[in-house]
Amino acid sequence: MFAPLQNDTFLRACLRQTTDHTPVWLMRQAGRYLPEYRATRDKAGSFMGLATNVDYATDVTLQPLERYPLDAAIVFSDILTVPDAMGLGLSFALGEGPRFAHPVRNEAAVAKLEVPDLDKLRYVFDAITSVRKALNGRVPLIGFSGSPWTLACYMVEGAGSSDYRLSKTMLYSRPDLMHRMLAVNADAVAAYLNAQIEAGAQAVMIFDSWGGVLADGAFQTFSLAYIARVLGQLQREHNGQRIPRIVFTKGGALWLDEMSRLDCEVLGLDWTANLARARALVGGAVGGPGKALQGNIDPNVLFAGPAQIRAEVAKVLDSFGAPHTDTRIDPATGEPLPGPTHIFNLGHGISQHTPPQNVAVLVDAVHTRSRQMRR
Amino acid sequence: MFAPLQNDTFLRACLRQTTDHTPVWLMRQAGRYLPEYRATRDKAGSFMGLATNVDYATDVTLQPLERYPLDAAIVFSDILTVPDAMGLGLSFALGEGPRFAHPVRNEAAVAKLEVPDLDKLRYVFDAITSVRKALNGRVPLIGFSGSPWTLACYMVEGAGSSDYRLSKTMLYSRPDLMHRMLAVNADAVAAYLNAQIEAGAQAVMIFDSWGGVLADGAFQTFSLAYIARVLGQLQREHNGQRIPRIVFTKGGALWLDEMSRLDCEVLGLDWTANLARARALVGGAVGGPGKALQGNIDPNVLFAGPAQIRAEVAKVLDSFGAPHTDTRIDPATGEPLPGPTHIFNLGHGISQHTPPQNVAVLVDAVHTRSRQMRR
Numbered sequence: 001m002f003a004p005l006q007n008d009t010f011l012r013a014c015l016r017q018t019t020d021h022t023p024v025w026l027m028r029q030a031g032r033y034l035p036e037y038r039a040t041r042d043k044a045g046s047f048m049g050l051a052t053n054v055d056y057a058t059d060v061t062l063q064p065l066e067r068y069p070l071d072a073a074i075v076f077s078d079i080l081t082v083p084d085a086m087g088l089g090l091s092f093a094l095g096e097g098p099r100f101a102h103p104v105r106n107e108a109a110v111a112k113l114e115v116p117d118l119d120k121l122r123y124v125f126d127a128i129t130s131v132r133k134a135l136n137g138r139v140p141l142i143g144f145s146g147s148p149w150t151l152a153c154y155m156v157e158g159a160g161s162s163d164y165r166l167s168k169t170m171l172y173s174r175p176d177l178m179h180r181m182l183a184v185n186a187d188a189v190a191a192y193l194n195a196q197i198e199a200g201a202q203a204v205m206i207f208d209s210w211g212g213v214l215a216d217g218a219f220q221t222f223s224l225a226y227i228a229r230v231l232g233q234l235q236r237e238h239n240g241q242r243i244p245r246i247v248f249t250k251g252g253a254l255w256l257d258e259m260s261r262l263d264c265e266v267l268g269l270d271w272t273a274n275l276a277r278a279r280a281l282v283g284g285a286v287g288g289p290g291k292a293l294q295g296n297i298d299p300n301v302l303f304a305g306p307a308q309i310r311a312e313v314a315k316v317l318d319s320f321g322a323p324h325t326d327t328r329i330d331p332a333t334g335e336p337l338p339g340p341t342h343i344f345n346l347g348h349g350i351s352q353h354t355p356p357q358n359v360a361v362l363v364d365a366v367h368t369r370s371r372q373m374r375r
Numbered sequence: 376m377f378a379p380l381q382n383d384t385f386l387r388a389c390l391r392q393t394t395d396h397t398p399v400w401l402m403r404q405a406g407r408y409l410p411e412y413r414a415t416r417d418k419a420g421s422f423m424g425l426a427t428n429v430d431y432a433t434d435v436t437l438q439p440l441e442r443y444p445l446d447a448a449i450v451f452s453d454i455l456t457v458p459d460a461m462g463l464g465l466s467f468a469l470g471e472g473p474r475f476a477h478p479v480r481n482e483a484a485v486a487k488l489e490v491p492d493l494d495k496l497r498y499v500f501d502a503i504t505s506v507r508k509a510l511n512g513r514v515p516l517i518g519f520s521g522s523p524w525t526l527a528c529y530m531v532e533g534a535g536s537s538d539y540r541l542s543k544t545m546l547y548s549r550p551d552l553m554h555r556m557l558a559v560n561a562d563a564v565a566a567y568l569n570a571q572i573e574a575g576a577q578a579v580m581i582f583d584s585w586g587g588v589l590a591d592g593a594f595q596t597f598s599l600a601y602i603a604r605v606l607g608q609l610q611r612e613h614n615g616q617r618i619p620r621i622v623f624t625k626g627g628a629l630w631l632d633e634m635s636r637l638d639c640e641v642l643g644l645d646w647t648a649n650l651a652r653a654r655a656l657v658g659g660a661v662g663g664p665g666k667a668l669q670g671n672i673d674p675n676v677l678f679a680g681p682a683q684i685r686a687e688v689a690k691v692l693d694s695f696g697a698p699h700t701d702t703r704i705d706p707a708t709g710e711p712l713p714g715p716t717h718i719f720n721l722g723h724g725i726s727q728h729t730p731p732q733n734v735a736v737l738v739d740a741v742h743t744r745s746r747q748m749r750r
Contacts, residue, residue, distance in 0.1 A: 165726060168675035172683050215646035215673040215722070217690065254628055254647055271590035272629055298590040300543035308547050315592065347590070351540060 003137035010072040014244030016338035022370035023071035028349030029064040047092035057127040079146030085116035103158030125199035132200035143201030147208035148185035148226035190233035205246040212251015269295035271347035275319040286339035294343040313365035378512035385447040389619030391713035397745035398446035403724030404439040422467035432502040454521030460491035478533030500574035507575035518576030522583035523560035523601035565608035580621035587626015644670035646722035650694040661714035669718040688740035
């Protein structure tokens with residue numbers, strides 16, 4: 001159905017297999033920092049108009065790949081499509097973050113929540129299939145969703161928040177309601193990601209953007225446990241291909257030890273994490289179990305000059321150290337021997353103010369230096 | 376000059392000495408959640424009008440102590456008084472955060488920065504002396520400042536920020552300018568805190584509110600190193616009394632190991648930290664070196680009901696575990712034997728929306744349960 005993959009570097013690194021360079025993609029790589037994105041958005045009229053139109057969504061997904069030799073594409077969409085399909089009414093005012101018309105703030109509203117009819121998310125699956133065709137095997141395509149807790153935050157607050165007061169009030173005063181909402185969210189996210197895989201997503205990522213605002217203890221109970229519930233329901237293979245699962249908790253580096261026990265292939269890290277320490281804790285040894293690590297440069301590095309960008313890229317690559325280069329086949333599995341690998345990314349979404357030419361410097365720096373490191 | 380101290384629980388806990396209960400105070404305990412605070416602020420006309428008027432500042436500092444049996448007072452002021460004294464023009468629009476009229480964004484502006492004439496901060500020192508008199512020995516008084524990096528963030532951005540883009544652009548593209556600003560800030564903060572100690576502050580706290588937004592590596596270079604520069608200049612004793620120094624980096628739990636090497640008596644923690652782990656890493660053994668720990672309940676717990684507040688307080692106290700109860704005198708120092716101690720606090724400032732009666736529940740829960748734990 002789809003053309004064979006020409007650049008499998010990203011998928012190999014997800015599976016802790018050897019690659020000749022460190023793959024790189026950028027969270028929110030299709031976005032406002034690109035003038036061609038802004039032009040398409042203007043044509044679409046609104047963010048949701050853009051996300052729900054298959055042709056526009058395909059166009060903007062591919063835009064960064066026309067500029068930069070990125071090693072993966074990520075479908076243009078939003079982390080909050082699932083609660084929108086639940087009927088909460090997602091919108092994006094220009095220059096503002098997401099907003100729900102019908103926030104979920106009491107027992108009656110929570111009781112009404114259910115896993116939405118996936119047909120309401122058909123536009124996402126159609127976009128994925130369309131992008132896969134348009135990519136024509138150039139690089140793999142990533143699908144994604146917000147985590148159950150991150151969805152719940154927006155569902156309760158109705159928008160972004162500086163203190164998550166309403167969500168946490170529900171969490172602390174009515175944990176039963178929060179647990180019910182998270183269970184529905186988890187099952188909905190799992191069904192949503194499985195449908196993305198059916199539609200053509202070659203890897204899936206769970207964005208736990210607000211897990212890091214939780215207290216120790218609450219994070220494990222209200223975010224991590226429901227990420228695990230999602231992961232337990234995801235298909236591991238599709239058409240004979242393994243589908244790597246990436247989990248990214250912003251601010252989650254404190255809980256890396258517990259996150260290492262998640263049933264997923266890749267952990268994303270923000271810039272506060274020390275990659276050397278994370279590799280020691282999570283990366284595993286050659287031939288043994290472990291997870292690939294994704295991250296973690298500060299997106300604000302992209303506001304510096306080319307020399308500083310290259311120096312900061314080198315710091316991040318050096319902090320992880322050389323990925324393993326053992327090309328033997330594991331006789332037990334018949335697969336290449338797994339070992340520590342790194343997928344280069346930002347520690348958070350790229351800023352809309354980023355000069356596009358600086359992204360070219362970053363991508364080139366990752367490719368050039370990571371090839372040198374393997375020699 | 377001042378009345379003898381009647382409740383030295385907080386100071387003893389800072390010095391890792393035994394106490395019969397866990398002392399408790401709350402960051403921003405004198406603030407907008409109290410109707411009497413709002414009344415005084417209305418009389419003063421503005422936040423800075425309040426902070427710069429000795430009588431008003433004294434009144435609002437004591438207001439929470441009239442309501443709750445807190446174990447410490449903290450002078451009513453702001454973390455940004457130092458850059459204001461440098462001439463940056465601090466103001467607070469109602470319902471908004473701090474704002475500087477003259478942000479520092481280029482080489483010329485950085486070159487002009489210098490340690491301000493401390494006389495411009497006389498209102499803070501006068502307030503401290505006035506509060507000490509008004510306290511009449513009831514509880515100790517804490518003085519404070521923002522950390523050099525936190526001041527620099529506001530000085531560059533001119534206000535709060537969601538991504539610290541301008542500060543980090545300077546950090547990554549012109550680290551020389553950032554280092555110069557931080558050096559001036561550190562020397563200014565040190566002089567400011569020493570003058571607060573002279574005026575009557577019995578402990579001092581450095582609020583590194585934005586240290587946690589830095590990347591691993593950058594935190595150590597641009598925040599921690601300059602906190603160390605401040606600490607190295609602070610007087611350890613005043614009139615024969617030791618002056619404990621508290622360092623609180625919001626989001627700093629990842630770097631606890633490195634922070635344990637700071638020359639200070641107490642480390643503050645936010646709610647993401649695991650107190651048991653922090654105690655094991657930093658708290659030290661009885662008779663050995665270590666630091667007291669301060670924190671770390673999520674302020675949003677105060678939006679739940681009394682039973683939940685008590686349960687969450689118990690979780691935090693139990694996570695730290697029973698403080699040491701060894702009352703022997705160390706023959707080497709002639710001082711009581713130090714050991715692991717805990718000062719109860721929020722993990723961040725109290726929310727303006729907090730119901731005041733819930734604070735009474737929290738303070739009582741800390742006192743009651745921590746007394747039980749020592750039996």
